[in-house]
Amino acid sequence: MSSENYYIKTNRAFTSVRRYAWLFTLVVAIGGLWEPKLGLLVLLVMAGLMGTAFFTGRFWCGNVCPHGSLFDVILQPLSTNKKIPGFLKSKPMMIGFFIFFMFNFGRRILGAFQAWGTYSFLDRLGFVFVFTYLVVMILGGVMAIFANPRTWCQFCPMGSIQKISYALGKTTGVTEKTDQLVTISNPDMCHKCGKCARVCPFQLEPYLEFNENHQFDNANCIRCATCVENCPAGILSIENPATAMELKEEPLPAGYMNRRHIVATIESIKELDEDLREYTFRFEEPAEVRYEAGQFMLVKVTENPEAYRAYSISSFDEDHRHVTMIIKKVETGYGTGIIFDEFQEGVQVELEGPMGDVLVPKAGTEHMIFVANGIGITPFIPLVKEALENRDEVKSVKLITGQRYAKDLLYHDYFEEMAQKDQRFDYQAIVSREDAAGLPRGHVTKLLKEMDATGYKAYLCGTKVMVVDAHRILTENGLNSENFFFESEEKISELPSVGQKLTA
Numbered sequence: 001m002s003s004e005n006y007y008i009k010t011n012r013a014f015t016s017v018r019r020y021a022w023l024f025t026l027v028v029a030i031g032g033l034w035e036p037k038l039g040l041l042v043l044l045v046m047a048g049l050m051g052t053a054f055f056t057g058r059f060w061c062g063n064v065c066p067h068g069s070l071f072d073v074i075l076q077p078l079s080t081n082k083k084i085p086g087f088l089k090s091k092p093m094m095i096g097f098f099i100f101f102m103f104n105f106g107r108r109i110l111g112a113f114q115a116w117g118t119y120s121f122l123d124r125l126g127f128v129f130v131f132t133y134l135v136v137m138i139l140g141g142v143m144a145i146f147a148n149p150r151t152w153c154q155f156c157p158m159g160s161i162q163k164i165s166y167a168l169g170k171t172t173g174v175t176e177k178t179d180q181l182v183t184i185s186n187p188d189m190c191h192k193c194g195k196c197a198r199v200c201p202f203q204l205e206p207y208l209e210f211n212e213n214h215q216f217d218n219a220n221c222i223r224c225a226t227c228v229e230n231c232p233a234g235i236l237s238i239e240n241p242a243t244a245m246e247l248k249e250e251p252l253p254a255g256y257m258n259r260r261h262i263v264a265t266i267e268s269i270k271e272l273d274e275d276l277r278e279y280t281f282r283f284e285e286p287a288e289v290r291y292e293a294g295q296f297m298l299v300k301v302t303e304n305p306e307a308y309r310a311y312s313i314s315s316f317d318e319d320h321r322h323v324t325m326i327i328k329k330v331e332t333g334y335g336t337g338i339i340f341d342e343f344q345e346g347v348q349v350e351l352e353g354p355m356g357d358v359l360v361p362k363a364g365t366e367h368m369i370f371v372a373n374g375i376g377i378t379p380f381i382p383l384v385k386e387a388l389e390n391r392d393e394v395k396s397v398k399l400i401t402g403q404r405y406a407k408d409l410l411y412h413d414y415f416e417e418m419a420q421k422d423q424r425f426d427y428q429a430i431v432s433r434e435d436a437a438g439l440p441r442g443h444v445t446k447l448l449k450e451m452d453a454t455g456y457k458a459y460l461c462g463t464k465v466m467v468v469d470a471h472r473i474l475t476e477n478g479l480n481s482e483n484f485f486f487e488s489e490e491k492i493s494e495l496p497s498v499g500q501k502l503t504a
């Protein structure tokens with residue numbers, strides 16, 4: 001596996017402690033050169049990390065550690081963010097370095113105790129910690145920049161001490177009640193996109209290692225929640241074992257019941273633009289698969305590690321033998337790089353699905369607003385057809401779509417033709433970066449402002465900014481918040497109380 005474009009730099013400082021704890025490192029490592037007694041503060045750090053580790057493993061490393069904060073907040077932006085070399089993660093390295101460190105540290109402590117009872121004792125003792133803090137700052141800092149921000153942490157002796165304390169906690173049974181582990185609410189909803197692994201500071205692979213209780217029980221996990229914050233399916237959380245068991249009992253949403261592994265052949269590839277292609281897959285094994293408009297499928301991009309990418313289904317299920325997806329190449333994108341380079345007509349690929357039901361309108365829905373920007377238009381291609389042709393109860397369907405340029409308006413003629421044929425369908429397109437003939441200029445929100453949304457159900461797919469703004473405007477214009485459904489690749493924590501959501 002190439003690490004190029006694989007590991008993703010992302011925010012890891014979700015609390016003030018994590019954002020500013022690095023200041024403590026500077027105070028001790030630099031300030032201690034003038035006032036060595038500052039080093040004695042490290043005794044509190046050691047007590048803290050050993051104590052918390054007994055109950056919940058390396059929590060300290062991910063949530064409190066001042067050096068960890070320095071690596072994540074200050075040095076991550078400068079880091080080359082490479083794959084951490086395997087030998088630095090190995091047991092011999094960890095044990096060997098632990099012995100080396102403890103020997104030298106012990107020697108210095110004993111040296112300081114030679115001044116026991118004298119005026120300079122506390123200064124000499126404090127300086128042992130100051131020196132250690134400074135060395136870790138420099139060595140760990142260099143590794144953070146030239147390898148990965150958390151390279152040092154792989155063999156940090158304080159991490160090893162925590163693992164010993166954690167093992168004691170496990171042996172005594174204490175952790176069964178107190179441990180907090182990354183938990184997946186429902187593995188059948190996982191996109192297998194590997195994003196949890198790509199953002200993990202320790203380059204762990206939770207999505208490949210959940211145990212039978214749906215928990216990631218790995219002693220190296222620092223409980224930093226970076227994977228939780230970045231999972232596009234919104235199915236990860238950090239929970240104790242009892243809550244994990246409760247989550248495990250929750251029923252699987254209907255849209256995931258028919259998920260299956262599919263072998264398919266690429267039947268055709270249509271070049272829609274230089275960075276946009278429409279792929280039609282023919283099902284081989286099984287030969288027939290039924291799906292609904294508004295669902296998505298997973299496309300396998302790599303075998304090792306097993307990784308897929310999610311794409312909205314852009315075809316209407318005519319014969320149960322084909323599925324179409326429109327894929328936009330992301331600059332430096334890991335998965336689309338592989339798809340655009342290696343996926344040719346006639347090639348056999350693996351799919352999983354169909355999945356999802358957030359964008360599938362419930363039976364009986366009479367008035368629908370579909371809102372999309374960018375590549376978010378794709379699920380609405382079959383959804384409009386399905387609503388108008390297969391649902392007798394539907395009284396009105398509005399499709400509002402926005403792109404930067406008129407040439408990017410996907411299926412524009414198709415939607416215009418449909419609007420002419422069916423009075424119930426209202427199609428409005430808008431472009432933001434040019435004055436195009438016959439089209440208003442601006443974003444979809446401009447069109448939503450002019451709309452009475454009372455009595456509608458709204459289904460959205462697109463960027464976070466669009467979804468958040470549209471929610472505000474539509475609810476101001478009469479939409480009940482419970483009737484707002486969206487899919488977005490980005491996490492949208494601003495909308496905690498809206499209806500169903502898949503990609504939180």
Ligand SMILES: Cc1cc2nc3c(=O)[nH]c(=O)nc-3n(C[C@H](O)[C@H](O)[C@H](O)COP(=O)(O)OP(=O)(O)OC[C@H]3O[C@@H](n4cnc5c(N)ncnc54)[C@H](O)[C@@H]3O)c2cc1C
Nearest residue numbers: 007008009309310311312326327328330333334335336378
């Ligand atoms: C339900 C669902 C439906 C979807 N439907 C469609 C669809 O119909 N069509 C479509 O084209 N896409 C769709 N997507 C998006 C698709 O799944 C992929 O995310 C997309 O194709 C990009 O994949 P990638 O591996 O090329 O990009 P990635 O490498 O995963 O990059 C994605 C983004 O992550 C960030 N990133 C990546 N690497 C780094 C780095 N090293 N440092 C910092 N940031 C980084 C960038 O912001 C980049 O834009 C959908 C997603 C979901 C969840």
Ligand code: SF4
Nearest residue numbers: 190191193194196231
């Ligand atoms: S959907 Fe979430 S849990 Fe599954 S692989 Fe992607 S990030 Fe990991």
Ligand code: SF4
Nearest residue numbers: 200221222224225227
């Ligand atoms: S698995 Fe998740 S919580 Fe554990 S270290 Fe990796 S990103 Fe942090």
